[in-house]
Amino acid sequence: MIPADTPIWLAFLLVSAAMTVMVALRYFLASGLFAWATARLRPGLYAGLSGQISKEIRWSLIAAFIYGAPAGIVFWLWRHHGYSLLYSDWTAYPLWYLPLSVLIYLFAQDSWFYWSHRAMHASTRLFRLAHSVHHESRPPTVWTAMSFHPLEAVSGALLIPLLVFFIPIHLAMLGAVLTAATIMGVVNHMGWEVFPRRFVHSAFGRWMITASHHERHHEEYRCNFGLYFRFWDRVCGTDRGLSQRLDQSRQHSKAPG
Numbered sequence: 124m125i126p127a128d129t130p131i132w133l134a135f136l137l138v139s140a141a142m143t144v145m146v147a148l149r150y151f152l153a154s155g156l157f158a159w160a161t162a163r164l165r166p167g168l169y170a171g172l173s174g175q176i177s178k179e180i181r182w183s184l185i186a187a188f189i190y191g192a193p194a195g196i197v198f199w200l201w202r203h204h205g206y207s208l209l210y211s212d213w214t215a216y217p218l219w220y221l222p223l224s225v226l227i228y229l230f231a232q233d234s235w236f237y238w239s240h241r242a243m244h245a246s247t248r249l250f251r252l253a254h255s256v257h258h259e260s261r262p263p264t265v266w267t268a269m270s271f272h273p274l275e276a277v278s279g280a281l282l283i284p285l286l287v288f289f290i291p292i293h294l295a296m297l298g299a300v301l302t303a304a305t306i307m308g309v310v311n312h313m314g315w316e317v318f319p320r321r322f323v324h325s326a327f328g329r330w331m332i333t334a335s336h337h338e339r340h341h342e343e344y345r346c347n348f349g350l351y352f353r354f355w356d357r358v359c360g361t362d363r364g365l366s367q368r369l370d371q372s373r374q375h376s377k378a379p380g
């Protein structure tokens with residue numbers, strides 16, 4: 124760990140670098156794992172996309188720094204000065220607050236993503252400036268999960284480092300939120316549905332975003348703006364349901380062989 128008496132600029136530089144490496148490793152681990160699964164279960168799905176995938180990895184590594192730097196700085200400020208409402212004592216809040224805090228964070232992230240994402244599609248200028256990079260992935264792949272223009276990455280990177288100053292969360296629960304964000308980011312861009320059809324079409328599944336739902340956003344652009352939940356899309360009338368291609372390909376994949 125970095126000694127507490129390290130000059131603040133050097134400490135910020137070191138924690139930013141360390142967290143960037145962690146975010147980049149997390150990206151390679153999660154996307155790499157699902158890329159391996161895709162190659163085995165849907166061979167040839169990414170055929171001819173190696174040029175696109177190289178670009179996705181380049182944008183994602185820039186995004187890793189943008190996500191890593193504020194996260195590292197806030198973590199350091201908490202460790203050495205106790206700033207923010209992060210906590211590591213399991214008894215600091217009631218146990219029922221642990222899952223509730225995860226839901227609050229996921230819903231806050233989902234709400235922020237829905238409205239900022241919708242705004243980026245509402246303005247041609249903003250779309251070209253900040254969001255077109257993400258849509259250059261046609262079709263998306265496991266490596267698209269963090270492929271964002273730096274401006275879009277900034278909008279996503281600051282939310283959680285700000286939230287920890289307003290909404291208490293246990294460090295392990297924050298880890299759970301970040302793990303869910305990483306895995307859902309990858310599987311929702313994977314180009315095939317990982318969840319059983321029965322789940323996707325269940326009463327609960329119909330409120331959740333999976334690959335079939337987000338793929339339709341990448342097909343049609345002006346619908347399905349959410350991140351984890353279909354709540355805002357449904358409330359605001361922007362939900363157009365699932366990608367026919369993914370939903371059908373799942374039915375076909377049930378065929379023998």
Ligand SMILES: [Zn+2]
Pocket residue numbers: 257263312337341
């Ligand atoms: Zn996407």
Ligand SMILES: [Zn+2]
Pocket residue numbers: 240244254257258340344
């Ligand atoms: Zn979009």
